[in-house]
Amino acid sequence: MNQNLSGIYALIQSDMQAVDTVIRARLHSEIVLVRQVAEYIVAGGGKRMRPALVLLAAGATGYRGPYHHILAAVIEFIHTATLLHDDVVDESSLRRGRETANAEFGNAASVLVGDFLYSRAFQMMVEAGNMRIMQVLADATNIIAEGEVLQLMNCHNADIDTNEYLQVVRYKTAKLFEAAARVGALLGNSDESVESGLAAYGMHLGTAFQIIDDVLDYSGDESSIGKSLGDDLAEGKPTLPLIHAIKHGSAAQSETVRLAIESGGRADFSAIIEVVRETGGLEAAREVAIREIELAKQAIAILPEANYQNALLELADYAVARDR
Numbered sequence: 450m451n452q453n454l455s456g457i458y459a460l461i462q463s464d465m466q467a468v469d470t471v472i473r474a475r476l477h478s479e480i481v482l483v484r485q486v487a488e489y490i491v492a493g494g495g496k497r498m499r500p501a502l503v504l505l506a507a508g509a510t511g512y513r514g515p516y517h518h519i520l521a522a523v524i525e526f527i528h529t530a531t532l533l534h535d536d537v538v539d540e541s542s543l544r545r546g547r548e549t550a551n552a553e554f555g556n557a558a559s560v561l562v563g564d565f566l567y568s569r570a571f572q573m574m575v576e577a578g579n580m581r582i583m584q585v586l587a588d589a590t591n592i593i594a595e596g597e598v599l600q601l602m603n604c605h606n607a608d609i610d611t612n613e614y615l616q617v618v619r620y621k622t623a624k625l626f627e628a629a630a631r632v633g634a635l636l637g638n639s640d641e642s643v644e645s646g647l648a649a650y651g652m653h654l655g656t657a658f659q660i661i662d663d664v665l666d667y668s669g670d671e672s673s674i675g676k677s678l679g680d681d682l683a684e685g686k687p688t689l690p691l692i693h694a695i696k697h698g699s700a701a702q703s704e705t706v707r708l709a710i711e712s713g714g715r716a717d718f719s720a721i722i723e724v725v726r727e728t729g730g731l732e733a734a735r736e737v738a739i740r741e742i743e744l745a746k747q748a749i750a751i752l753p754e755a756n757y758q759n760a761l762l763e764l765a766d767y768a769v770a771r772d773r
Contacts, residue, residue: 453770460757461504468497471519472491486554486559490550499525506633507633527570550562579635589624589627599616599621604686607711622659624655625655627655628651629651633647643752650749653742654741657742667731678718682710683714689730702727706721
């Protein structure tokens, strides 16, 4: 786990260990290949931000019952299922510094085990016996799927604007952050204002997190971020640094970026990086992420001044300061 996150998660360290125990227990299947693929992807590490959000939101609202570990694991299973499917759709070969599950086991196994994780998550969420929580998670899962399709439709389209980009981010990434924070609030029987505040926090946090991911695709270090630089460009994804470059670059610069989005591939990656840097695309995208984080912080001002609120504020700062 990243050292910065280790400090932030200190408050919930024992809870995070309990969640890991739940995850490993619930990965069990009599089908050997299901166990192999599921354990491979879950053991790959990751920041575990989404389950941490469930725990922090539940703690911030005074929940002391038995279900936050199960529901945090549910959130992680939903996230992991999306990763398995994403890597197949994107034809990715590297994630978290090692081969993706589809590269290791094949596309068919990855898709089918992703389905297993989705269905296992729904088996588990029933255990909490809370229809509102089930509704939140079911709705979130559906919106995430819509976001995946929307992103697919936007690939190789150089005319996508900032609002259209942000809609994909809100659906595909931020929705699960929002759901995680809302589930924690619902466990704590929060009033509507606290629930809405935590949900808004999750949405803005998730949006900023994805924007920084997109920035790191043009500025990160492969050994740090654990994936190949230029993956977004290779897939023809019009992310915020590129959208800014098209809008603010010279005619020649804009055309260079447009052609790269439309054709995909990494052939022009070095030229695109140069254009993005010259037009201030990375800085502009970071500024959007920072604004999202300020909104996230404002949304939880309603929480009591307590350790859990401070951890949520630190998590927000981490989301934009990270380099991987």
